[in-house]
Amino acid sequence: KAGVTQTPRYLIKTRGQQVTLSCSPISGHRSVSWYQQTPGQGLQFLFEYFSETQRNKGNFPGRFSGRQFSNSRSEMNVSTLELGDSALYLCASSLLTSGGEQFFGPGTRLTVL
């Protein structure tokens, strides 16, 4: 089975721009979670989607949004980028029956200049 894929792997943007990141979960996985990883804050939960519905959301401003499609693929969008948004964005998918185990993609490294 193919793993979780994220595109693009690297991205450079400037302040004020917006960005869309994509995540394709493992086939059959309907839950997709997004995390922001930075050296200072560690791994911070952004949101989780299941069957196109957002079930949980972390403590991030409204500039961060996401969605999930009927094929379970997910996108996250960050508008009006700030320097502090520079981070590794990780996507993880899981099965309801996997006992909570999450399968992570390699991440998208976003640099905001």
Added chain:
Amino acid sequence: GDSVTQMEGPVTLSEEAFLTINCTYTATGYPSLFWYVQYPGEGLQLLLKATKADDKGSNKGFEATYRKETTSFHLEKGSVQVSDSAVYFCALLNTGGFKTIFGAGTRLFVKA
């Protein structure tokens, strides 16, 4: 709210040394507990897990025991290798929750 606290790194060990990375948690109910590992340039991957009190998770020589009385899930390995150099994350998922809570991560360096 639920939280996970793990020892700060970096931890630097020589090859074949004994490893302990401490992890304690705060949670209501009966969470499942996990250790994830992140190698350089990669996403996280599950190392081991335990779903109820006194369960021992093990994988690749690593072990951790779910201790409800001390709310702990310490990671141990008897003899580390250079290839174990990575960042280790302790995490919990509470019953009925849709959000995994991660600790801050502990970076391990193993010297040859």
